[in-house]
Amino acid sequence: MRHSSALWVVLGWVGFALLPWFSSAATQLSVNPPGAGLAGSALIDGLANGRWWLLPLLAPLVAGVGAVALPRHHSLHPWLLLVGGAAGLLWTVVQGFAIGLNGWNWPGLAALFGPLPQGQGAFGLGAALTMTAFLFQTTGGFAGLGCMKGDRFTAGAIGLVLLSIALFVFLPVGFVLSSAGDSGAGGFSPLALWTRLTAPDIWRLNCLYENRSCGVVWNSVFLATMTGLLTTLLGLAFALVAVRTGFRAKGLLRMLTVLPIITPPFVISLAVILLFGRTGTVTLALADWFGIPPSRWIYGLPGVLLTQTLAFTPIAFLVMIGVVQGIGPSLEEAAQTLRASLWVTFRTVTWPMMRPGVANAFLIGFIESLADFGNPLILGGNYDVLSTKIYFAVVGAQNDPGRAAALGIILLGLCLGAFWLQRRWLGTKSYATVSGKGDNGVPPALPTGVRVAAFATALPWAVFTFILYGMVLFGGFTENWGRNNSLTLRHYRNAFDLTWGEHGLIWAGRAWDSLFTTIQVAGLSAPLTAAVGLMTAYLLVRQRFAGQSAFEFFTMLSFAIPGTVIGVSYILAFNQPPVELTGTMAILILCIVFRNMPVSIRAGVAAMSQIDRSLDESSLTLGAGNLQTIRRVILPLLRPAIVASLVYSFVRAITSISAVIFLVSPEHELATAYIVGRVEQGDFGLAIAYSSALIVLMGAVIALIQLVVGERRIGRRTTDRLALQEKPV
Amino acid sequence: MSIATNASGVEFRNVTRRYGQAVAVNDVSFSIRAGDLVTLLGPSGCGKTTTLRMIAGLEMASSGTILIGGKDVTRLPATDRNVTMVFQSYALFPHMTVAENVAYGLVVGGMRKTDAAEKAAAGLDLVGLSGYGQRLPSELSGGQQQRVAVARALVLEPEVLLFDEPLSNLDAKLRRKMRDDIRDLQQTLGLTSVYVTHDQEEALAVSDRIIVMNRSVIAQIGSPTDLYRRPRDRFVADFIGGANLIEAELIGRGDGVAAVRVGHAVLPVPDADVAADLPLGGVLLAVRPNAIRLRAEVGTGNGVPVTVRKATYLGSHMEYGLTSALGDLFAIDTNVVNPVPAGTTVTARFADDGVMVVPR
Amino acid sequence: MSGVVTGWTGRFGAGLVALVALAASPASAQERLTVLCGVQEEWCKAIAVAFEKKSGIPVAMSRKSAGEALAQLRAEAANPKTDVWWGGPGDPHLQAAEEGLTQPQDSQYAKDLQPWALSQHRQSKGRSVGIYAGALGFVYNVEMLAKRKIEPPKCWADLLRPEFKDEVQIANPNASGTAYTALATLVQIFGEDGAFEYLKKLNDNVNQYTKSGSAPASAVSRGETLVGVIFTHDGINQKVNGFPVDVSTPCEGTGYEIGSVSIIKGTRKLDAAKAFYEFALSPEGQATGAQAKQFQVPSNKKAPTPPEAPNFEDIRFIDYNFQKYGTAEERKRLLSRWDSEIKSAGK
Numbered sequence A: 001m002r003h004s005s006a007l008w009v010v011l012g013w014v015g016f017a018l019l020p021w022f023s024s025a026a027t028q029l030s031v032n033p034p035g036a037g038l039a040g041s042a043l044i045d046g047l048a049n050g051r052w053w054l055l056p057l058l059a060p061l062v063a064g065v066g067a068v069a070l071p072r073h074h075s076l077h078p079w080l081l082l083v084g085g086a087a088g089l090l091w092t093v094v095q096g097f098a099i100g101l102n103g104w105n106w107p108g109l110a111a112l113f114g115p116l117p118q119g120q121g122a123f124g125l126g127a128a129l130t131m132t133a134f135l136f137q138t139t140g141g142f143a144g145l146g147c148m149k150g151d152r153f154t155a156g157a158i159g160l161v162l163l164s165i166a167l168f169v170f171l172p173v174g175f176v177l178s179s180a181g182d183s184g185a186g187g188f189s190p191l192a193l194w195t196r197l198t199a200p201d202i203w204r205l206n207c208l209y210e211n212r213s214c215g216v217v218w219n220s221v222f223l224a225t226m227t228g229l230l231t232t233l234l235g236l237a238f239a240l241v242a243v244r245t246g247f248r249a250k251g252l253l254r255m256l257t258v259l260p261i262i263t264p265p266f267v268i269s270l271a272v273i274l275l276f277g278r279t280g281t282v283t284l285a286l287a288d289w290f291g292i293p294p295s296r297w298i299y300g301l302p303g304v305l306l307t308q309t310l311a312f313t314p315i316a317f318l319v320m321i322g323v324v325q326g327i328g329p330s331l332e333e334a335a336q337t338l339r340a341s342l343w344v345t346f347r348t349v350t351w352p353m354m355r356p357g358v359a360n361a362f363l364i365g366f367i368e369s370l371a372d373f374g375n376p377l378i379l380g381g382n383y384d385v386l387s388t389k390i391y392f393a394v395v396g397a398q399n400d401p402g403r404a405a406a407l408g409i410i411l412l413g414l415c416l417g418a419f420w421l422q423r424r425w426l427g428t429k430s431y432a433t434v435s436g437k438g439d440n441g442v443p444p445a446l447p448t449g450v451r452v453a454a455f456a457t458a459l460p461w462a463v464f465t466f467i468l469y470g471m472v473l474f475g476g477f478t479e480n481w482g483r484n485n486s487l488t489l490r491h492y493r494n495a496f497d498l499t500w501g502e503h504g505l506i507w508a509g510r511a512w513d514s515l516f517t518t519i520q521v522a523g524l525s526a527p528l529t530a531a532v533g534l535m536t537a538y539l540l541v542r543q544r545f546a547g548q549s550a551f552e553f554f555t556m557l558s559f560a561i562p563g564t565v566i567g568v569s570y571i572l573a574f575n576q577p578p579v580e581l582t583g584t585m586a587i588l589i590l591c592i593v594f595r596n597m598p599v600s601i602r603a604g605v606a607a608m609s610q611i612d613r614s615l616d617e618s619s620l621t622l623g624a625g626n627l628q629t630i631r632r633v634i635l636p637l638l639r640p641a642i643v644a645s646l647v648y649s650f651v652r653a654i655t656s657i658s659a660v661i662f663l664v665s666p667e668h669e670l671a672t673a674y675i676v677g678r679v680e681q682g683d684f685g686l687a688i689a690y691s692s693a694l695i696v697l698m699g700a701v702i703a704l705i706q707l708v709v710g711e712r713r714i715g716r717r718t719t720d721r722l723a724l725q726e727k728p729v
Numbered sequence B: 001m002s003i004a005t006n007a008s009g010v011e012f013r014n015v016t017r018r019y020g021q022a023v024a025v026n027d028v029s030f031s032i033r034a035g036d037l038v039t040l041l042g043p044s045g046c047g048k049t050t051t052l053r054m055i056a057g058l059e060m061a062s063s064g065t066i067l068i069g070g071k072d073v074t075r076l077p078a079t080d081r082n083v084t085m086v087f088q089s090y091a092l093f094p095h096m097t098v099a100e101n102v103a104y105g106l107v108v109g110g111m112r113k114t115d116a117a118e119k120a121a122a123g124l125d126l127v128g129l130s131g132y133g134q135r136l137p138s139e140l141s142g143g144q145q146q147r148v149a150v151a152r153a154l155v156l157e158p159e160v161l162l163f164d165e166p167l168s169n170l171d172a173k174l175r176r177k178m179r180d181d182i183r184d185l186q187q188t189l190g191l192t193s194v195y196v197t198h199d200q201e202e203a204l205a206v207s208d209r210i211i212v213m214n215r216s217v218i219a220q221i222g223s224p225t226d227l228y229r230r231p232r233d234r235f236v237a238d239f240i241g242g243a244n245l246i247e248a249e250l251i252g253r254g255d256g257v258a259a260v261r262v263g264h265a266v267l268p269v270p271d272a273d274v275a276a277d278l279p280l281g282g283v284l285l286a287v288r289p290n291a292i293r294l295r296a297e298v299g300t301g302n303g304v305p306v307t308v309r310k311a312t313y314l315g316s317h318m319e320y321g322l323t324s325a326l327g328d329l330f331a332i333d334t335n336v337v338n339p340v341p342a343g344t345t346v347t348a349r350f351a352d353d354g355v356m357v358v359p360r
Numbered sequence C: 001m002s003g004v005v006t007g008w009t010g011r012f013g014a015g016l017v018a019l020v021a022l023a024a025s026p027a028s029a030q031e032r033l034t035v036l037c038g039v040q041e042e043w044c045k046a047i048a049v050a051f052e053k054k055s056g057i058p059v060a061m062s063r064k065s066a067g068e069a070l071a072q073l074r075a076e077a078a079n080p081k082t083d084v085w086w087g088g089p090g091d092p093h094l095q096a097a098e099e100g101l102t103q104p105q106d107s108q109y110a111k112d113l114q115p116w117a118l119s120q121h122r123q124s125k126g127r128s129v130g131i132y133a134g135a136l137g138f139v140y141n142v143e144m145l146a147k148r149k150i151e152p153p154k155c156w157a158d159l160l161r162p163e164f165k166d167e168v169q170i171a172n173p174n175a176s177g178t179a180y181t182a183l184a185t186l187v188q189i190f191g192e193d194g195a196f197e198y199l200k201k202l203n204d205n206v207n208q209y210t211k212s213g214s215a216p217a218s219a220v221s222r223g224e225t226l227v228g229v230i231f232t233h234d235g236i237n238q239k240v241n242g243f244p245v246d247v248s249t250p251c252e253g254t255g256y257e258i259g260s261v262s263i264i265k266g267t268r269k270l271d272a273a274k275a276f277y278e279f280a281l282s283p284e285g286q287a288t289g290a291q292a293k294q295f296q297v298p299s300n301k302k303a304p305t306p307p308e309a310p311n312f313e314d315i316r317f318i319d320y321n322f323q324k325y326g327t328a329e330e331r332k333r334l335l336s337r338w339d340s341e342i343k344s345a346g347k
Helices: A002-018 A042-048 A052-069 A076-098 A107-113 A125-144 A152-181 A190-197 A216-244 A250-262 A267-276 A281-290 A301-326 A329-337 A342-371 A374-379 A386-395 A401-426 A448-475 A490-496 A512-542 A548-555 A563-574 A585-609 A613-621 A626-637 A639-655 A671-680 A684-710 A720-724 B048-056 B098-108 B113-126 B142-154 B172-189 B200-206 B224-229 B234-239 C002-024 C041-055 C066-076 C090-098 C115-123 C142-148 C177-190 C192-205 C215-221 C232-240 C270-281 C283-291 C328-343
Strands: A478-480 A484-487 A498-501 A504-507 B010-019 B022-032 B037-041 B063-068 B083-086 B160-164 B193-197 B209-214 B217-222 B244-254 B257-262 B265-270 B281-287 B292-295 B304-313 B318-324 B327-333 B345-350 B355-359 C033-037 C059-063 C084-086 C129-141 C168-171 C206-210 C227-231 C245-248 C256-264
Touching: A002 A042, A002 A052, A002 A125, A042 A052, A042 A125, A052 A076, A052 A125, A076 A125, A125 A152, A152 A190, A152 A401, A152 A512, A152 A548, A152 A563, A152 A585, A152 A626, A190 A401, A216 A250, A216 A301, A216 A342, A216 A386, A216 A401, A216 A448, A250 A301, A250 A448, A250 A639, A250 A684, A267 A281, A267 A301, A267 A374, A267 A448, A267 A684, A301 A342, A301 A374, A301 A448, A329 A342, A342 A386, A342 A401, A342 A448, A374 A386, A386 A401, A386 A563, A386 C066, A401 A563, A448 A684, A478 A684, A490 A684, A512 A548, A512 A585, A512 A639, A512 A671, A548 A585, A563 A585, A563 C066, A585 A639, A613 A626, A613 B048, A613 B083, A613 B142, A626 A639, A626 B098, A639 A671, A639 A684, A671 A684, A671 C041, B010 B048, B022 B048, B022 B063, B022 B209, B022 B217, B037 B048, B037 B172, B037 B200, B048 B063, B048 B083, B048 B160, B048 B193, B048 B209, B083 B142, B098 B113, B098 B142, B113 B142, B142 B160, B142 B172, B172 B200, B193 B200, B200 B224, B209 B224, B209 B234, B217 B224, B217 B234, B234 B244, B234 B281, B234 B355, B244 B327, B257 B281, B265 B355, B292 B327, C033 C041, C033 C066, C033 C270, C041 C059, C041 C270, C041 C283, C066 C090, C084 C270, C090 C115, C090 C177, C090 C256, C115 C129, C115 C256, C129 C142, C129 C177, C129 C215, C129 C232, C129 C270, C129 C283, C168 C177, C168 C192, C168 C215, C177 C192, C177 C227, C177 C256, C177 C328, C192 C206, C192 C328, C206 C215, C215 C227, C215 C232, C215 C245, C227 C232, C232 C245, C256 C270, C270 C283
Parallel strands: B037 B193, B037 B209, B083 B160, B160 B193, C033 C059, C033 C084, C168 C206, C168 C227
Antiparallel strands: A478 A484, A498 A504, B010 B022, B010 B063, B209 B217, B244 B257, B244 B281, B257 B265, B281 B355, B292 B345, B304 B318, B304 B345, B318 B327, C084 C256, C129 C227, C129 C245, C129 C256
């Protein structure tokens, strides 16, 4: 146990005395630039270059050495680690934020201590290493005092996750939200905040009594409620069809659930325009056959509602299918033996037990709709919603980040309010019926009315979805979709051309650059997202610590904040010392990781709660540490959750647009940003060809991930599901 | 390769475990000799499982000291204690074969794969499962899974082997066999074992000593005979073996006999079985169900007249529910040939053996 | 046991350090000139290649709409990562100049430049200069107008004709610089109250206030609407792409945008940035537009004007007051008035 404290103490010294403290990639100082390599270490720079504020770090570093030098089990050992580590961490952070490129960052400090002759750059390798070392010393100290059952790994993991979330979620969000009260002169004014939050164009209700538009909040809430209701209804219908009827083509249903997730933004909207726009295929056909005059009904609420329902129904289906499957058939059988008819059974037993699932599906639809940006952008017409308003408050002609921040606060409030309502409605009732006991019942058939309704809702919708995607794929091969439908490979050649030059293969297509960057970013961020998410899930499910529910709440925060706000906040927070990341690929990856982390956490929490805790405990009593337990016992059992997080984060990294559009740098252009450019230009052919290629690519990657991670032991594990549920009741 | 023994003693000194305001284990002290099988017995929520988990290191004591083999392990996490545990749910890793499960602790402890496999095979042999190594846990019956869990805990040659209600998922017949097997194995290898159960019969059957817990504290520690013959309070008297608790008065002790008045009658009880510090006055008479003898004649001798409320035929014996001036009584009689029919009034007499005195 | 744990902790730590190293790794942008590009992507690529060939300085080009570019420059203000902002309407360039995000620069080509390009230079106090111009105008769907036997619009007043009921698209000036230029143009032609009177009437004919300035052009080309108000080169672009559209400019006079270039204040590659600035104003650099099928009018008189470009001789330009309508207050005032009087009136 002492080895690892000693290791971190040594690493802390290495970071302080041997490695360059400041980042060489970031902005360089004009006054006394730190030297390269060893000469740029905090120790030497602090002594030789007059950056005296780095030298107090020596005290906590010495305290660390003192702790390690003490005899084993000395009662001072953990205290020294804890106090030293915490003080070191605190000092590093405070001096980093207080002293910027040109000296004091806050005028108040300059007035207090007198001006500084020089400033300092952004944290580099040395600073990062030393801070990490301080962090693990602190958590090691906590563990030594008996917190976390004395487990250093758990304490360290909690510390690491907390620090990363503070750095990559709280810090940027704090930056952007604090600008909601920006008085215009750089200060904070509660009055400005209040004015922005209560602006009449946000809240007015004119549409109720005159022919004027309502405030954007009401628009958003109405749209989100409708989307939530529709997706829940459709998801329920699909789930009932899939689980409770003899429907055969379940593979098709599965595909249906995957398709919208791997669809780049805008694609569904485009397809909908080309079908239902005023000159769309369907519209023209209706005009020819039935004389219905073409109109623009698709622009505005109907169009956005349609596309959002298309996009989010599969998610509702995934939630509902779990719930429908989880209802123990024996409960329904019990109802039937009590003389309840099929319909009465459904109404009194099946339906009430599905209620939490319905609430969850609705909540997800509601929040996804609030945060959706691509569909309202293309199809919104004159129907304004919060997410697009925020975007245009930042990039539009008004250029008012304060207003964007205020709208962001309102959007966040709506999401949290929805969470709160759901919690209140469901209370602490648990309807889970998946217990350790095998359930030998056979689910009863659905009452005829419900079955007909389910089929009548689900099947036409499924057909509609497939037609839409068929058209998208087809559109990539047409000369000019809608006008000239002759077949061509032109768009694909344009995007993905390969030629042989003198020096070998030339990637001549226009899409290659952005495609390679996209794959690189997605490939790096997916495993990181899965790792951070599952680690957090492990802490939430398997460990108990103070403030756990607050911690859980905060991890969900970045999910509720619209991407545009996150993107701007990342630039604001990470463009200057102490953390300078703009223009690097790291900022893209970090943004994607922390934005997608909540989903990974949810997948991990769900899967981990199903694994009996005694499995980990038995591993611990058999002498394996927490890390080994995770590696040898939990991870292998979590394969489905790992697959889910990997797939989701990979796909999201490819399809996300709103957050990263501010972060892409010339070096690191992403596929979606490129596609949006093509759509703006009206070059639908290339956009659709590129999108189709991405859909195919993501499909292939999903298959590959499942092959590599998911199914290695499948031959011998087919009966294992039961063993997993061997939980005593 | 054989399985050796590292049996060590366990000692709790004033150990308390709190969860926020709630106290799960309150100021508990005991010591367990090396090589003994000690049972923690008590009703649900009495703190027995928490105590066991504190020995394992899965829970940390809020205060007090825990020693294993004389070393202070209070702050040591589970990983670093040489203690293994057999779980109620077996907790076999479903993604590993039986052999991999048994070798797990050895492998993570750094033993070479081949040595670990060899030792695992020895362990499986010990529990009578050689040849099952390549199966998956899900392919075994409940009893076999239980044996695998025992083998897995044994091969690490722990200082203490813990059992957390290991038999509760088995049917009655298998439970008896497993219980004997575990006891045999423990005695053959000379293991220190701590065994948690809420089944008093199981506890009486396997234990060298029993620690009875109730409401977060230790009610009594002793050998099975001690607890059965000389319970220290009404809880232990009732919990171990069951007892009819009758209001009585201790009226005198001397000459190896304590006199107890019940109703109008005075019963002599061996003074050695009555706690020495018990003062004269109101006490409870604890009468084992099998110490109540029913006689057909009414009103003679110093018996108590009782009415049979209910008579249940159980094959090997009869169970009677009785109504009397002393309250409702519960009796067991091995006479199944001529049972007393319900509704009749008979005389109940208390046998010399099976009558105890406990404080009120 | 602890040995194993240490091993793992070690690897864990190594992973962390690797991540930090990745984060801090010198981006190759360090050696490259970073340019935000405000025109179509084809042109961005073309000028980057041409400049690289000429100067040997590699260019990293990122296409950003004017609003995105300005938002990014603002966010980066404390520590700029961008060297040059090239292309996009002159208006946000003026805003950037007003906010001190860009720095003054004089060019050797000044004598060859069109007067409007120099006017941009003057109004921005030397911090920005015009590289191309595009006129505000109408785009209409030739096929559909013919089918309905409607005359193409030639004047602002034509847009109020009843045939165009629900057939006009223009961007939302709160979102798009194009539409703000239109708003400011109308105010300068009709006076402020007259302009809002006009816009109120126009509101009945508008079916949608789009979010992007060039969106009406692609809507018209697909027949989603009959007429759009756009910068004419966006319409010409659709025409060249084979759609049945044509453009016209209003008879009452029209405004224009001056596509501009600015050097970012605090750039770390000032010399390279200056070289790019000069190249962007040279005939050679300006010729890249036509090569990339972009049909704005170049600002250097010696640069060849593409034949498809609107002939500025035939267009009646107003004397657009960039100084007045480029300031933040005026902009904010006009936009809020538009928001409360036009936008909230039932659309």
